Amino acid sequence: MIGSINKISGSKLLVGIVLSILTYWLFAQSFLNIGPKIQETFGVSPEIVNISVSLTSFVTGVFMVVAGNVSDRFGKVKMTRIALILSIIGSLMLIVSGNVVLLLLGRVVQGFSAAIIMPATISIVNDFFDGDERQKSLSFWSIGAFGGTGLSSFFAGAMATFISWQSIFILSILLSLIALFLLKNLPESKRFDKQSSRFDYVGLTIFVIMIASISFVITQGYKLGWLSSPTLILSVIFVICIYAFYKVEKVKKIPFIDLKLFKNKSFVGAVVANCLLNTGVGVIALFNMYAQAGLAFSAFQAGLLTLPYLITLLLVVRLGEKSIKRFGAKRAMVIGPIVTAAGILLFSLTFFNTSIYVVVALTGAMFFGGGTGLFATPALSTAVSTTPAEKVGVASGIFKMGSTLGGAFGIAIMTSIFTGLTQSGQSVDAAASTGFIVGVCLVIGGVFTSACLIPTRKMKQVEKEQVAEVE
Structure with missing residues (x-):
């Protein structure tokens, strides 16, 4: 709880946490917009650049739940410090030489760092803050994550253009060192379990294979072909692993993931x-493709059009937080995706001429960001507050893994629809519109999920009942 923090104020703790998560959401994610600069520096093929871009997210998604489980057992503060050191090492590997092997290894190390940081820092917030302070802290966590994502493309482009792409990771190292300093006197929040040494390595192995296979299908299936042999084989492996994981974990006294978590609606x-x-x-990715291919905008101009998304999101996040206390989490988790879907629907109106479409797209970006901001804190708070304290790390890992896989799935589906339709002879406008409408349908699925599964009662009532049920 906040009173138990020794020699570090709550505000310093929050700054340290936000700087920690920015090492992934702002800095590591910047590779999405500096591919040509990387290719020029290392003299490698576009395929290697593409691998380096996606490698960090892939490793993060695969190992996030594993890292959350380890944090629950061995200490969240300790694991956060380790993750920050890994982030520094990964950044150094990117900038100290022009060796492509170090480039790829650096991206892997950054992925491990991010996988540890996300569930560990959410757990720290849950352990050291209570009530309204916890909701406020989770809002700042969301601001760091979503704000970093929204700013990363513009930030990376500006840094790479006016200074150098290496300066991005020099700054990341400096901020990681500051975060380590801010967290240096933070006491370990973990309540150690005498049985924590009995680790479920079988469950861990099956889980990693399961998530790795589905992650590869989601991120590479549209390139290899959804019905290609590798895609089908990995899909079968995924299904087999689900069955094996359920069977193994069901009989384990100390499972890798307590399946009772999934009884919590x-x-x-x-x-x-x-x-x-x-x-x-995927909507942001598709919009950038359409703006450049269909509207003849530069990458910089396309990025400017999405800035209202970031600004509105940052303004609305605290509104989502405050709505929990007054209305409960469900209302914001239903209304938020509806507003987001409305924004995506505006993006789909590609039949307008360029000047009108720019106005429509700017409005759509505002709705898109506002809905996402309204949803962010209530969703994270629901996942954390309805989970027993000793399982928050693994629960946070599952929650953020959902973010990673959802983003990868959205990019794969929408960009493959756009590419496939344009190659089949459809106009760029029609192909983009179809991709955006698919995005609307996916987000509306979130509306129905929240409406059906999230209790209507206020969070404080839900917390007690859900925790009792899981325990």
């Missing part, structure tokens, strides 16, 4: 709705 609803809302990342 609020937690499941938050995870699924969050996954579906995060498919909206």
